[in-house]
Amino acid sequence: MSAPAPDRDPVTGRLTTGHEWNGIKELGTPVPRIVFIGLTLGALYLIVWTILMPAWPGINSYTRGLLGIDQRTSVEARVALARLERAEWTQRIETEPLATLASDPQVMNLVKGYGKTLFGDNCQACHGGKGVGNSGFPNISQAPLMWGDDLDTIHETIRVGINAAHPETRFSQMLAFGRDGMLGRSDILAVTDYLLALGSGASVDDMTHGAEVFAFNCASCHGDNARGSVDFGAPDLVDDHWIYGGYRQAVFNSIFTGRAGHMPSWEGRLSKADLRILALYVGWLRENQP
Structure with a gap:
């Protein structure tokens, strides 16, 4: 007995798989060749990437790859390059008097950009974006500063903090006249x-x-x-x-x-140049607030 002739779809001319659901027949359409090509190229790419680049985690480390490239070394290289590019003006920031730097428009243009970022990252949470203060934190852009508002004094306050752990910190405390029974x-x-x-x-x-x-x-x-x-x-x-x-x-x-506010000391957290840039930026804020 001969095998039955294969069923062919009259519209497309393609063979069917022989499966039928409620009168609907499944075509035996082959997977397009481009899909196999794509899968093959993707697999080859993954193999090459695994060999050349960091890829698989281990217990204590990871596969380094033949090229030895990773994001950490790339970032470190970019940071080193940025430091090198900044070296000329940061050297001035670290060594020249703050008053001299404040009178140099070129330096202050750099301070206004970089100082704003530093202030936003380290000071804004307490003193506000423009330094006008929040409840319990002083207005440092408009109000008289408790320790003085010349640039060297501002820098010193930032460096050692107030009621902080720094051995040279500034101390300021108001007595609790009522709680401690000194006044009725x-x-x-x-x-x-x-x-x-x-x-x-x-x-x-x-x-x-x-x-x-x-x-x-x-x-x-x-x-x-x-x-x-x-x-x-x-x-x-x-x-x-x-x-x-x-x-x-x-x-x-x-x-x-009574009151005893706290400002952290930033020496050791920020570089010498960053401390001085912050002082210059606060000084600039004080001169440019309404």
Whole structure:
């Protein structure tokens, strides 16, 4: 008995597989040759890549490849090249006086670009993008700086920090006059109202009690006129810039519980050039804020 003739689709002329579902027959269409070519080329590419480049992880390392190329060495090479390209102007940044650098437009153009990145990476989280501060963090672009606002002083503050772990750190702490029982509530309220009146320019002639409390307890750090002291890192209490808020309850809380802010020291975290660039950038911010 002879085998049945193969079934051929009358429309396409192709042989069928013999499978049929509800009158629909499956064509025996072969896989296009281009697919096999692509798969073959892809497999060859993977084999060559595995041989030449880092590819397979191991227990303690990975296959290095004949070319010995990896992203780490590539990045290190680019960083080394960037340092070499920056060497000329970073040498100036590290050695020349900050005031001299600040008067050089070419240097400051570099500082404004690179300093903005440094500030964004290291300072913005606390002091804000333009240095105008956040609650509990001072405005360093507009307000008087507690330790002084010349470039060398700014650089030193960045270098050693405030109440930080650096052996040369600056120390600044306000006593907790209420919590530690040095002043009663009525005294704190009186000096709070006195300070708010001073800041607003209102008359304080009838606030003798508040003035006396201030003179005996606050003037030694903040000055007789409450304008602050760079010797103690004591802020100006008369201007409009309050670190913890200038409304009545906030000022009362500061006097009652005390304050001891913290700024990390950046020496050891940033290079010498980066520390000086940050100081120049903060100085530039202070000159270019509305």
